Amino acid sequence: MLELRFNKQLGQLQLDVDVKLPESGITALFGRSGAGKTSFIQVVSGLTPPDHGKLMLGNRLLCDTREGIHLPPEHRRIGYVFQDARLFPHYRVIGNLRYGCQGKPDDALFDEVIHLLDIAHLLNRYPSALSGGEKQRVAIGRALFSQPEMLLMDEPLASLDLPRKQELMPYLESLAKSVKIPVLYVTHSLDEILRLADHMVVLEQGKVVANGELAEVWSSSVMRPWLSTKxxxxxxxxxxxxxxxxxxxxxxxxxxxxxxxxxxxxxxxxxxxxxxxxxxxxxxxxxxxxxxxxxxxxxxxxxxxxxxxxxxxxxxxxxxxxxxxxxxxxxxxxxxxxxxxxxxxxxxxxxxxxxxxxxxx
The missing domain is CATH 2.40.50.100 (RNA polymerase II/Efflux pump adaptor protein, barrel-sandwich hybrid domain)
Known part of the structure; x- marks a missing residue:
């Protein structure tokens, strides 16, 4: 179980979170622009410290402000995939992937992820020779090679045009079926949620207004403003x-x-x-x-x-x-x-x- 209880003042926005999330599968984090979605996962990643709170990943304590505990991002074993792939331009694809291994390459894992994301034919290319969808697949692979205990994905399709989104979606669907760790997936796309998520959290002005299995949240009154009658x-x-x-x-x-x-x-x-x-x-x-x-x-x-x-x-x-x-x-x-x-x-x-x-x- 992923237990997140924290608050954070962000300008005029007060981020106030108290949720328990599954330890595997994709949890979609949904809400309007400015609702606090990206800030939410930045607190979880350790990039932004909460003002008050406690974060637990399974039986591992990530943060407890009362005890003065705040693990830095590099010690949390959390993979992070941003909107833009943020690959190292001077490394080939294989170099970017190996960077995620943190000096401890695992050949079996390498082969598994290469197959999952279908990137074997890209290994000797530089990022400048990749499409947007290919860059994101490599970024996901790099995050998985770090053997994270949780994966954070911040609108990984948002910067892509429709053909590239359609190119990447099947790989995200495969990831959703195969990954055995919790994935927090920030999106404003209802289509992505329907195709990928098992669980759903809805944020409104920094507050969690819905949290539960996808079917439960989807049919709740919280979602009515987002869905036309049709x-x-x-x-x-x-x-x-x-x-x-x-x-x-x-x-x-x-x-x-x-x-x-x-x-x-x-x-x-x-x-x-x-x-x-x-x-x-x-x-x-x-x-x-x-x-x-x-x-x-x-x-x-x-x-x-x-x-x-x-x-x-x-x-x-x-x-x-x-x-x-x-x-x-x-x-x-x-x-x-x-x-x-x-x-x-x-x-x-x-x-x-x-x-x-x-x-x-």
């Missing part, structure tokens, strides 16, 4: 249970004994994949529809009903299907006609399911 959705991690023998469909398990059919994915049975279900693609029925073209008609329970904050013609219905949570948008007329109340049983018809690009690969 983009309101639920994000779920579901297990592949079978591939249809005839049709190009894959069955996932949305709840015990409850299947969800999606377009065929190239993933083996038993593997987890990420799906996104938009609220506008979920309709509700009191009685199970028969002879319908919609393949997913699922039993659900009404958890919560509320009027949309900005649009009076939309009512938000929160649903549970086992441990999975969905959202549906219906009209006030439909609400009155169905006479829905919290706790009611009904059927959710799901018209469309979006899949993470890495699950379609």
């Amino acid at each position: 983009e309101q959705s639920a994000v779920l991690q579901l297990k592949v249970t079978q591939h249809h023998p005839v049709y190009s469909l894959t069955q996932l398990e949305i709840a015990p004994g409850v299947p969800l059919w999606v377009s065929r994915v190239r993933r083996p049975e038993g593997e987890l994949i990420r799906v996104r279900i938009h609220a506008n693609d979920v309709s509700l029925a009191r009685v199970k529809p028969e002879q319908t073209s919609i393949r997913n008609v699922l039993p659900a329970i009404v958890d919560h009903i509320e009027q949309h904050q900005y649009q009076t013609d939309i009512v938000i219905i929160r649903l549970s299907i086992g441990h999975s949570r969905l959202t549906a948008h219906i009209t006030p007329w439909a609400l009155d006609e169905l006479q829905l109340q919290v706790g009611d049983s009904l059927y959710a018809q799901i018209k469309g399911v979006s899949l993470s690009q890495q699950d379609l690969a």
